[in-house]
Amino acid sequence: MAEIRARGIIIKQSDYGEGHRMLSIFTEEYGIIKAVSYGVKKAKSKAAASSQFLCYADFDLYKGANKDVMTVNSIDTIDGFYPLSEDIKKLSLCVYLSDITYSILGMNNPDARILHILLNSIYALAYRNENIAKVKAVYEMKLMCVGGYMPSVHECASCGSGKVFAFDLLKGGMVCRDCGGKYLVKMDKNLYRAIDYITSCEDKKMLSFNASEELIKSLGSLTEQYIALQMDQRYASLDYYKAMLEM
Ligand SMILES: [Zn+2]
Incomplete structure (x- = not known):
């Protein structure tokens, strides 16, 4: 032994x-x-x-x-992280964040960068008054970036053209009008800027941007769909987290 x-x-x-x-x-x-x-x-x-x-x-x-x-x-x-044990919404979010981490990484595969962004997110939930839906969306996107699914932001994910207009969840990033497929998410300036920020910022600054409730909502919808589609998986813990939010 x-x-x-x-x-x-x-x-x-x-x-x-x-x-x-x-x-x-x-x-x-x-x-x-x-x-x-x-x-x-x-x-x-x-x-x-x-x-x-x-x-x-x-x-x-x-x-x-x-x-x-x-x-x-x-x-x-x-x-x-004891403050989390008293907050079922945050706790259920942490279960989901753990699930997606496992599905990106699998077993016995060290990745200090992913560990640190996970710890940052859990820390922000436990000790800072950070918006819970923002922590979720940002971790989802940053995890995808670090885990090998970095979306193309400035150029079309298919043809490389600079004239991007929407996010294609299946092609993995922004696309031009000619290349857009079935899984498009429309962009506005704020959503595009937020994606640009999260995908390019230093890991420790991933939560350091201002976002309205509305922006967080559209960002979170995009990021959770992006993971689910790319991993080809449905997460029961995500449904549970959402049910807790309704309570
Ligand atoms: Zn294109």
């Missing part, structure tokens, strides 16, 4: 057997990994309080014969 130490955040948890918990941890060093935290339901378990969704920590893990699942030995919590 080999012991490893990794820094990361728990992006999924589920019950496992009698009193244990299966965790998906997005670590800096190893990407998203699976690990079992044994005995978390016992009062004396040291790892119990920390084996929670969104716990950001240094994890001591055992890598045994089962290469796919590690064992949690101990957890040194850095930040539990």
